[in-house]
Amino acid sequence: MTDIPREPDHRIPVGISACLIGEEVRYNGGHKRHRYVQEVMGRHFRYIPLCPEVAIGLGVPRPPIRLVGDPERPRAVESDNPERDSTDALAAYGREQAHGLHGEISGYILKAKSPSCGMERVKVYDHKGMPSGNGRGIFAAALMEQHPTLPVEEEGRLNDPAIRDNFVERVYVYDRWRQLVAGGLTAGRLVDFHTRHKFLILAHDQLAYRELGRLMASAGEADIETLAGQYLKQLMAALSKHASRRDHSNVLLHVAGYFKRHLDADDRQELSDTIHAYRRGEQPLLVPLTLLRHHLRRHPEPYLANQQYLDPFPRELGSGER
Known part of the structure; x- marks a missing residue:
């Protein structure tokens, strides 16, 4: 039987936080599927999904992490165990993906408010556990620093x-x-x-x-x-x-x-x-x-x-x- 040739995929390659297209990779085993991003934009964009927290081995489900310290240079730590620090791993993964995807994608859609993927306005907490300002997710910061001309946006702002x-x-x-x-x-x-x-x-x-x-x-x-x-x-x-x-x-x-x-x-x-x-x-x-x-x-x-x-x-x- 002769295989029917597949039509070439002419959609534009775009990186995306995996939870936004329904992958169950969040800390609680859930997702944050965004209907418009997947169903409308997905007809024109070919998504390359990534979840930096899963990629560095945090697992699903997992204890949630949050940003702490200086909003300009926050650390990503486990909410109930600040000794477990994922900052360096998330930053390294962001740099790695920026290098690996350079020239391969034409944009990136990030999960808003995420301590790893949030593009802006991510809550940063002080040593008492109180909000002290806003920062940028660790993975997102590394990606955008290494790839400054790449169009990047959050799903929330796309509304x-x-x-x-x-x-x-x-x-x-x-x-x-x-x-x-x-x-x-x-x-x-x-x-x-x-x-x-x-x-x-x-x-x-x-x-x-x-x-x-x-x-x-x-x-x-x-x-x-x-x-x-x-x-x-x-x-x-x-x-x-x-x-x-x-x-x-x-x-x-x-x-x-x-x-x-x-x-x-x-x-x-x-x-x-x-x-x-x-x-x-x-x-x-x-x-x-x-x-x-x-x-x-x-x-x-x-x-x-x-x-x-x-x-x-x-x-x-x-x-x-x-």
Whole structure:
């Protein structure tokens, strides 16, 4: 009997805390399955699940751990037996995974409030057992320190549409970057990558837009590996900033200018009214973007057609606000 060939999995590889996709790895033998993360995002992301506490041998079930000491440099210890300290093991595992997954994943979703995986606002306790501040999970801190440009988010924050849109957008940009690197870095390919993301960058950070443009001006002269490292660092920092309605509106108006000579007075007015309605908060971003894509189909503009801003990720994953 001939095997039926399997369809290739084109989903984007993303690391994730294993409990979020239903694996029973928590200290009490349970899980924290997140329906949206697994059922919706999982149609586009291929998850690589990890549980650092299980990985370092703490077992299931196990005594819970918590962060203690200095919130800037907390220790992860067993709640009822502070002598059992897992800090170094969790940090080492975080560094190991950051190294092993480097270039293999395009994002990471962490379990919120976890002493190992929490990205932020994890309770830290003093020697009396009282909350003394907030810190970051030990594994998460090591992972993010070793892999600073990787898009990372917590499942709890993904319930906020604006935060979710920003994370998904960064994951898709980072995945395109991985494809660029895999295909071989050249000055020409780097400049092309930047060109396709210009309006996306502009919506997030005008200063970074100008700085990255100047960086690309040296693409033919600078060492390509060094230049690419600088570019990625500045790019991901820029995209992590929230793009306001005003920022988006300025980019939308800029895009609309490409159609000025193609549209009649009524179409131009409709487009302008739609963009300003979005700016006033009366419509989601999806409305002017859809109208611009409509005009692009009717009046093809190669430069605009290549801009990731107009369609940065599958619409199923977006709130429409971005």
